[in-house]
Amino acid sequence: MAELLLPSVCAGCGGLGAAACESCLAELASGPVPVAPGVAALTRHDGVARELVLAHKERGRRDLARPLGQALARALPRLPRASPDADGTWWFVPVPSRPSAARARGGSHVMALARSCAARIAEQGGAAAVAPALRLSARARDAVGLDRAARMANLAGRVLLDPDGAPTPGTPVVLLDDVVTTGATVEACTRVLASHGAVVTAALTLTAASRTVAWPRHRVKHRHLSPTRVIGELNEGGRR
Numbered sequence: 265m266a267e268l269l270l271p272s273v274c275a276g277c278g279g280l281g282a283a284a285c286e287s288c289l290a291e292l293a294s295g296p297v298p299v300a301p302g303v304a305a306l307t308r309h310d311g312v313a314r315e316l317v318l319a320h321k322e323r324g325r326r327d328l329a330r331p332l333g334q335a336l337a338r339a340l341p342r343l344p345r346a347s348p349d350a351d352g353t354w355w356f357v358p359v360p361s362r363p364s365a366a367r368a369r370g371g372s373h374v375m376a377l378a379r380s381c382a383a384r385i386a387e388q389g390g391a392a393a394v395a396p397a398l399r400l401s402a403r404a405r406d407a408v409g410l411d412r413a414a415r416m417a418n419l420a421g422r423v424l425l426d427p428d429g430a431p432t433p434g435t436p437v438v439l440l441d442d443v444v445t446t447g448a449t450v451e452a453c454t455r456v457l458a459s460h461g462a463v464v465t466a467a468l469t470l471t472a473a474s475r476t477v478a479w480p481r482h483r484v485k486h487r488h489l490s491p492t493r494v495i496g497e498l499n500e501g502g503r504r
């Protein structure tokens with residue numbers, strides 16, 4: 265109970281008043297930026313944005329699900345191919361975590377983002393649904409340190425469709441995740457959804473840890489990143 269009485273602390277800057285302050289959330293507001301075909305991220309996995317993502321994912325800051333999910337919702341109109349279904353309902357599919365990781369975190373952190381994203385649309389008078397259509401086999405290992413080829417091999421046959429959670433075939437869906445690293449996970453998820461009739465119109469993530477993205481010049485932070493640090497960030501981004 266005690267923590268309910270304490271003021272929120274911004275996970276990005278430590279300021280008092282909100283789970284994420286307006287200044288830190290502004291770091292997520294200028295995108296989305298294309299990362300790979302059909303995949304976009306709000307910003308790069310760096311600085312304040314990285315802090316927010318890691319606090320939500322690894323440090324139990326579930327109070328960040330609401331502002332981060334809202335940031336995803338705000339970006340939807342700027343995704344050229346993303347669309348709701350014929351009835352106007354947006355469908356979101358969260359990228360699954362390994363079962364053991366989700367248990368350790370007290371539930372799927374990406375599911376929490378997707379629910380918050382859908383809630384934002386509903387608050388604005390729209391319609392949205394979260395389809396828990398995918399799960400990751402317990403046989404999938406932690407992706408930390410794996411390159412793209414190794415990630416693809418790790419995921420082969422291990423991203424599974426949950427028929428009870430899937431929308432009807434032909435439904436356009438937006439795949440959501442917190443970090444995209446090599447794109448292997450998004451690709452595997454898209455393939456499984458497509459093979460069961462869903463139409464993945466876009467994949468959207470909070471941040472991208474990819475080194476190959478041509479970020480807009482004003483978004484690039486001019487600070488030195490040692491190779492060790494870059495690899496560390498990629499590893500953090502890859503932990504499912």
Ligand SMILES: [Zn+2]
Pocket residue numbers: 274275276277278279284285286287288289
């Ligand atoms: Zn802040």
